[in-house]
Amino acid sequence: MLDIPHLGYIVAAYGVAALALIGMIAAVWLDYRSLSSQLEALEKSRGGNR
């Protein structure tokens, strides 16, 4: 397995791609979580005013 030529380049390419994809998924997901908690807090405070 380790005697494959250019193994480092292949692993690096898959590593970078995995990091970038996981990064995008995490960014969208965390954004959603923070937005929905903000919205919940806003709606709660508005409900409390009435």
Add this chain to the structure above:
Amino acid sequence: MAFNAPADYQQGETVKIMYIHVPAAWLSTFIYGVMALASLGTLVWRHPLADAAQKAAAPLGAGFTFVCLVTGSLWGKPMWGTYWVWDARLTSVLVLFILYLGLIALWRSIDDPGKAARATAILTLVGVVNLPIIKFSVDWWNTLHQPASVFRMGGSTIAPELLWPLLVMAIAFTLLFLCLHLMAIRNEILRRRIARLTMIAAAEGDSLARAPTPEMAR
């Protein structure tokens, strides 16, 4: 499936980089196409969600273009002997990447969302000229990059053992993009609702504090 694909007779195992590089490259142009359609939606049909779709797609497009450039560079070093050459295909994809970043920057630099949507829509449509340049760069200029080998007249030149995993990866990448795009559009909708509620809350706070005349309340 990509891991189990056989090695190329010339390239050996480095051909496995193709399974991420090529789908990322397809998506980098496909996402720009989606953004161009969304921009038409903003400017021509004035659909309220068109600019949300455009805004949500830009960071994803930048991400996939980044993957395309980095994996291409890591593929180029062992196969061509260099990480980067300023040839037509590589340069035009780099221009695409910078366009994505420019569009994101433009969104953030204009405060009024309506104005920002129109400005980015216009810039997106101007950038569409780059798409045929990317596509035909390998035919128009001398380049290290190979010409199209999957979708071409006279059929694909890739052996089926290598082609099938590539198509599966391309579909997987596309589905991932569509899923992330829908989630990001939902985020935009939430962001707008928060902005609206914050403005209403601020207006109500003002009205309580200052008891304005009816004109001011409007």
